[in-house]
Amino acid sequence: MELVCPAGSLPALKAAVDNGADAVYMGFRNATNARNFEGLNFDEKGARRGLAHAHAAGARVFTAINTYAAAGRWHEWTDAVDRAVDLGVDALILADPGLIAYAAADHPDMRLHLSVQASATTPEAIEFHRRRFGVRRAVLPRVLSLSQVRRVIAGTDAELEVFGFGSLCVMVEGRCALSSYVTGEAPNTAGVCSPAKAVRWVESARGRESRLGGVLIDLYRPDEPAGYPTLCKGRFAVDGQTYYALEEPTSLNVLDILPELQQAGVAAVKVEGRQRSPAYVAEATRVMRAALDQAAADPEGYVPDPALAARLDRLAEGRTHTLGALQRRWQ
Amino acid sequence: MKISLGPILYFWPRQQVLEFYREVADMPVDVVYLGETVCSKRRELGTDDWLELAGQLRAAGKQPVLSTLSLLEAGSELGVVRRLTANGEYPVEANDLSAVEMVAGTAGFVAGPHFNTYNPATLELLVSLGAIRWVMPLELSRDSLGAMQAERPEGIETEVFAWGRLPLAFSARCFTARAADVPKDQCGFRCMDYPEGLPLATREGEGLFTVNGVQIQSGRTASLVGMIAELEELGVDVVRVSPQPAHTEDVVSLLRQTIDGVLSPAEAAGLAEPFATGGVCNGYWYGNAGMAALS
Numbered sequence: 001m002e003l004v005c006p007a008g009s010l011p012a013l014k015a016a017v018d019n020g021a022d023a024v025y026m027g028f029r030n031a032t033n034a035r036n037f038e039g040l041n042f043d044e045k046g047a048r049r050g051l052a053h054a055h056a057a058g059a060r061v062f063t064a065i066n067t068y069a070a071a072g073r074w075h076e077w078t079d080a081v082d083r084a085v086d087l088g089v090d091a092l093i094l095a096d097p098g099l100i101a102y103a104a105a106d107h108p109d110m111r112l113h114l115s116v117q118a119s120a121t122t123p124e125a126i127e128f129h130r131r132r133f134g135v136r137r138a139v140l141p142r143v144l145s146l147s148q149v150r151r152v153i154a155g156t157d158a159e160l161e162v163f164g165f166g167s168l169c170v171m172v173e174g175r176c177a178l179s180s181y182v183t184g185e186a187p188n189t190a191g192v193c194s195p196a197k198a199v200r201w202v203e204s205a206r207g208r209e210s211r212l213g214g215v216l217i218d219l220y221r222p223d224e225p226a227g228y229p230t231l232c233k234g235r236f237a238v239d240g241q242t243y244y245a246l247e248e249p250t251s252l253n254v255l256d257i258l259p260e261l262q263q264a265g266v267a268a269v270k271v272e273g274r275q276r277s278p279a280y281v282a283e284a285t286r287v288m289r290a291a292l293d294q295a296a297a298d299p300e301g302y303v304p305d306p307a308l309a310a311r312l313d314r315l316a317e318g319r320t321h322t323l324g325a326l327q328r329r330w331q
Numbered sequence: 332m333k334i335s336l337g338p339i340l341y342f343w344p345r346q347q348v349l350e351f352y353r354e355v356a357d358m359p360v361d362v363v364y365l366g367e368t369v370c371s372k373r374r375e376l377g378t379d380d381w382l383e384l385a386g387q388l389r390a391a392g393k394q395p396v397l398s399t400l401s402l403l404e405a406g407s408e409l410g411v412v413r414r415l416t417a418n419g420e421y422p423v424e425a426n427d428l429s430a431v432e433m434v435a436g437t438a439g440f441v442a443g444p445h446f447n448t449y450n451p452a453t454l455e456l457l458v459s460l461g462a463i464r465w466v467m468p469l470e471l472s473r474d475s476l477g478a479m480q481a482e483r484p485e486g487i488e489t490e491v492f493a494w495g496r497l498p499l500a501f502s503a504r505c506f507t508a509r510a511a512d513v514p515k516d517q518c519g520f521r522c523m524d525y526p527e528g529l530p531l532a533t534r535e536g537e538g539l540f541t542v543n544g545v546q547i548q549s550g551r552t553a554s555l556v557g558m559i560a561e562l563e564e565l566g567v568d569v570v571r572v573s574p575q576p577a578h579t580e581d582v583v584s585l586l587r588q589t590i591d592g593v594l595s596p597a598e599a600a601g602l603a604e605p606f607a608t609g610g611v612c613n614g615y616w617y618g619n620a621g622m623a624a625l626s
Contacts, residue, residue: 068449071471072478097428098452118428119447122403125428128435143503148404171500171547172402175445178500178540180470181549181621184614188447189470213620216533237532238510238542245531245542246506325503331515 001262001269003292004062004161005285008040008274013050015282016059020289023060025093026050027191027274032065032080034095034117035274036191047087060090064274066115067191068096078102085110093139094118095174097129104133113161114138117187119174121148123155130158137161139270141172142252143325150264159267164254165284166272167317168324170232170247178231183213194230201226210234227317249318255309256323258295259302280315287311332563332590334583335362335490337573338398338424340498340543342522345375351574352384356391358580359587362569363388364424366398366415368443369498370505370544371408372518378414385421398424401445402501402545416440422463431460439463444492445501449475451482464488464569469497469553472618473561480566488568494556494582494603495573496528496541497549497621506542526576527608538609539622551622552607556582557600558616559589578606 005021007013016024027033029041042050054061063084069077077099084092085107092110094100095117103112112129116139120126129135137159140149153160171178173187180186183198194212202209208220210229217234220226227233232246254261254269261269269292271284287308295302313319324330336355339348355363365381365388367373376384385395399412409429416423416433425431426443434440442448442457444466457465467476469492480489507529508518522529528541528548538550555562555570562570572582582603589599604611614623 068447068468069452070478071450071475071482074450074452096447096449096453097456098450098454101456102452119402120428122409122427122429124409124432125403128428128432143402144404145503151406170504171502174447175402176500177470177497177621178547180615181497181499182539184618184620186470188449188468215537215539216535219534235534236539237534237536238529241510242534245510246502246547247504328516329514331503331505 001266001292001296003285003288004268004270006271006274006276006281007050008035008037008276009278010042010046010050011278012274012276012281014053015278016285017054017057019282019285021059021285023062023090023268024054025062025064025274027064028080028083030076030080031070031189031191032067032077034064034066034115034187034191036067037275038196040275044083044087051087051089062091062093062113063089064093064115065099066093066095066117068188069099070189081107091137100129100133100135108134111136114158116141116163117174119172121152121172123152126152126156126158130156137267141174142169143172145328145331146257146260146264146326149261149266149326153265160265161268161270162254162261162266163252163272164269165288165312166251168247168250168252168322182215182231194228199229248320250320250322251312251316251318252324253309253312253316253321254323254326255291255304255312257326258291259299262295262299283311284315332559332567333361333569334359334586334590335364335569335571336360336579336583337492337495337571338364338366338368339574340369340496340546340548341526341528341576342370342373342520342544343375343526343576344523348376352388354580356388356393358583360393360572360583362394362396364396364398368398368401368426369546370522371400371405371411372520373522378411382418382420396422396424396441398443399426399430401426401443403427403429404503424466435460437461441490442466444469444498451479451484454479454487455484458484458487462487464490466490466492466571469499470615470621473558473565473616474618476565476567483566489566490569490571491555491562491567492553493562493570493572493586494554495552495575496609497553498546499540499549500547502545502547505545506547507544510542530609541609549612549621551609551612551624553615553621554600554603554607554611554613555616556586556589556603557596557613557626559586559596559599575608582606
């Protein structure tokens with residue numbers, strides 16, 4: 001299985017490539033990519049340097065243009081597609097059906113991947129894009145169990161990429177408007193979830209409050225570690241109980257089932273986190289590289305290495321991990 | 332402008348559903364979306380029942396549309412969608428890419444609110460596949476709608492979600508089961524205890540979301556009743572009301588009177604407000620946070 005790592009910046013790209021990524025994914029500095037955060041992503045010059053560095057090391061570069069093109073601003077998205085093709089990237093990661101049709105028609109030789117933001121959870125959904133537009137690979141939303149992943153692989157001729165480590169989207173990607181409901185900006189439209197500019201930390205008599213768009217997401221005691229106020233990881237009151245009503249702060253980690261994914265025919269494992277630091281990307285890449293090599297060398301005898309899991313937990317949100325929807329119990 | 336009733340998003344007992352659609356037959360609505368769009372475990376009515384209801388509503392002069400499940404995971408769920416898309420009688424509201432793949436090139440279909448139709452290029456694609464109507468994604472604004480309408484290809488109608496709790500997100504996880512601390516596989520159909528969902532509030536008591544099984548809805552009721560004149564001007568063909576256990580008929584009646592010019596949009600919006608559980612919101616219309624109530 002190929003290891004695909006996040007490159008939110010040139011130093012992160014180098015960290016991923018130098019530590020064993022087979023491919024990196026990056027985006028441009030605008031609303032065309034789903035990690036449109038302040039200070040992240042690539043301009044033309046940075047992209048050229050990143051591509052040179054990756055290609056010299058034999059790694060591929062994918063460009064994520066995976067938000068939904070806004071009506072009236074169509075050319076921003078087609079420009080991003082044209083620019084990526086001109087730069088010589090190895091694949092485009094797209095979600096918008098109209099934009100996929102554009103890329104397939106105008107750049108028929110370009111390799112296209114279906115972004116997780118396209119919410120394709122079935123063979124039929126992937127085949128829709130493979131048959132019409134020649135899409136070669138699909139990234140699966142984090143909502144399927146392992147047996148469901150196997151069934152998708154059996155039903156499509158496209159390659160499948162799954163998330164292996166990083167923040168866990170609890171909702172099916174590409175169909176979550178929680179962030180725009182509270183802040184006006186969400187992944188589909190603006191490429192951001194729970195945008196930093198809407199975040200406020202307030203020290204009050206009750207404790208440390210995290211607020212998003214004015215809405216209280218969580219309240220921490222002075223000694224309690226506080227997490228970034230993502231809407232699906234807050235503590236809320238339902239039916240008289242206050243708890244993590246949607247999901248605890250935790251990270252997805254598939255180290256336990258790498259041989260199963262390999263055997264199922266998964267083509268690539270992806271590390272989430274273009275918003276993360278180069279040091280984070282370096283460590284996550286090193287650990288995933290080691291685990292993937294171990295699983296590839298001896299799938300039968302593979303035993304998840306607790307030392308590797310512990311290293312990932314140190315990077316993880318909430319310092320804990322889960323298999324998420326891959327394991328039915330989580331659902 | 333036509334009025335539609337969206338699919339029932341909650342899990343109501345069979346008798347309540349049948350009773351509701353008996354009333355719908357006499358309501359001044361033009362289009363009725365039928366079917367289970369949230370959770371495949373909800374089986375108070377099966378495909379045959381929905382088809383029978385479609386027949387009754389067509390006899391009452393409505394256009395029935397069969398809606399598909401929004402998040403498909405299991406093979407059995409695809410089987411249900413396949414059956415719906417091959418029904419041969421009624422148009423289908425395709426709520427994900429799989430359903431569009433199955434319905435493409437056959438009878439005219441509706442691209443539902445979760446299909447992610449964000450630009451005219453996607454509209455062109457939908458028309459080429461045989462779509463007769465698209466439902467605007469919930470988070471789009473008046474300005475985006477205007478840009479879409481300006482470049483809308485021939486032969487496709489535009490529908491806008493005008494009243495109801497907004498279905499904001501879907502998950503593999505059932506949040507109602509989680510609230511009851513039971514596994515999804517043994518949920519005991521707890522969502523039937525909440526005919527308009529389970530309120531989720533912040534720790535300071537502000538209503539934020541509504542838990543509805545694997546779906547998270549807005550806490551407030553979205554209302555575009557006050558924008559009927561603007562929607563008409565923008566060439567919108569259909570306005571959607573999302574069914575609630577109470578006052579659906581009242582809201583439909585207010586919309587009808589507004590479209591017919593009996594009430595002004597502002598008057599109707601004021602009269603509708605008491606029927607909005609959780610209060611009203613309309614922020615998306617203004618390109619703002621969806622939960623905002625602006626004027």
